[in-house]
Amino acid sequence: MIRSGIRGETVLRGALALLPMLAPALGHAQDAEPVLDTGNTAWMLTSTVLVLFMTLPGLALFYAGMVRSKNVLSVLMQCFAVTALITVLWMLYGYSLAFDTTGMVDGEINFNSFIGGLKKSFLSGIGVDSLTGTIPESVFATFQLTFAIITPALIVGAFAERMRFSAMLIFLGLWFTFVYTAMTHMVWSGDGALMWDWGVLDFAGGTVVHINAGVAGLVAALVLGKRKGYPATPMPPHNLALTVIGASMLWVGWFGFNAGSAVSAGGSAGMAMLVTQIATAAAALAWMFSEWVSHGKPSVLGIASGAVTGLVAVTPASGTVGPPGALVIGFVAGVLCFLASTRLKRKFGYDDSLDVFGVHAIGGIVGAVLTGMFAFPSLGGVWDPGETTMGAQVWIQIKSVLFTVLFTGVGSFVLLKLVDLLVGLRVSAEDETLGLDLALHDERGYNL
């Protein structure tokens, strides 16, 4: 199973002893104990900030602008609260469940292939000098935390405008605990992890973040049911200016998400940045032109959404594809996500309020599968496949996608039903009509 790239260019997350990492600046031999690299650390500190910025306020504004004005605060509140909640849970046990490698054996499937132990609960053992590869473990843990924050925050978009705040907190807390940490562990924790051992290529979270959140969003939309009046009543976005500002912040912040997943400041990060930009631009244009042809006019919501789909799709690919692959991935994602968000949704009639499934699940699936092809040098990729054939890798990608869909689909459904029994998921019809800002928070977004 080949994991690292040529000349150590490709770096994947993992526990200290299992990272096959080189420090390009120091040029050390692979068998030396990794030492702190200030260049890598500086970049990772920055990336962490960028990814947090993606949630606060990037995603928060992106979503807030798309809901009706009576619900603007509820969306912002959910994003803010999720950020705070996940941070605490990450510290208590989340980091440990995700990245503790106790009991993991390369090539063997056991309990710890699916979830980590509790050895690192309360972040115990992490001191000022603790390292994960060539960066401080504190930085690695915080960087990963920002991913753990944005993933449940994404789901907010699917049940917007009708979910009870308490139910949302409990559900996302449980979902983080039982679904997110396991997904992170299975894909990224190192040798002995289920999908890591399969050889899946998921650089920055196509499965862990996007398909995961996207499918959970669909399940939530189905379990909660449609908003009152959907689809007959018009529910236009109340402030697309906010949405575009949010999308712009997502674009910028995503360089931390993808290039930061190199966990190094070098060629891998550089290529990740380049392919991210190309795929995003291609997807933005693809959605824009698709809409222009299909509906007669290009729209700003469309181009912003298109850009986000490109960012999503290139996420798993950003460590292994080259510019040609990025162009194709972006274009395909833009077109397919456009169709999923406009046609598919209407055809099946589900109310995924802000198209979490259409953008993140479909975009993530497109990206994950195409990574299996475009990682190969023959298609412009920068990955060293060793003995693996393209067909074999594509199958590994598909297998991982299917597993993710099943795992999160079932997990999300069970947890939603549980929370429904405990506190009830949905607000009353009166509260939904009044608006969540007043009904749940006694506040108005705009006192004009």
Place this chain on the structure above:
Amino acid sequence: MKLITAIIKPFKLDDLRQTVAHIGVQGLTVTEVLGLGRQLGHVERYRGAAHRVDLQPKTRVELAVEDTIVDEVVEAITNVARTGRSGDGKVFVAKLAAAVRIRTGETGAEAV
């Protein structure tokens, strides 16, 4: 005294103000409203979800005037606000029972 209510297209407001000032009307009240009539609305589209918007933004202007100039004012408003296309609006005239200038306490025709 009469209360004239004119529902006009928003961009006609400045022209209307200038026109009635020439006639001697010194005060008016403006509100932004939504209206529908024979004018067709338009379609808005967000991520493929299209819906008709029939209520169009209009401007409502209210003027309290003396009986002597009512007809002149109504005709002036009608002429200045007309574009010839549907959605130009309407003018209503209602009897005004009383009027008071708050600062001075003047009533009746002195107050308009």
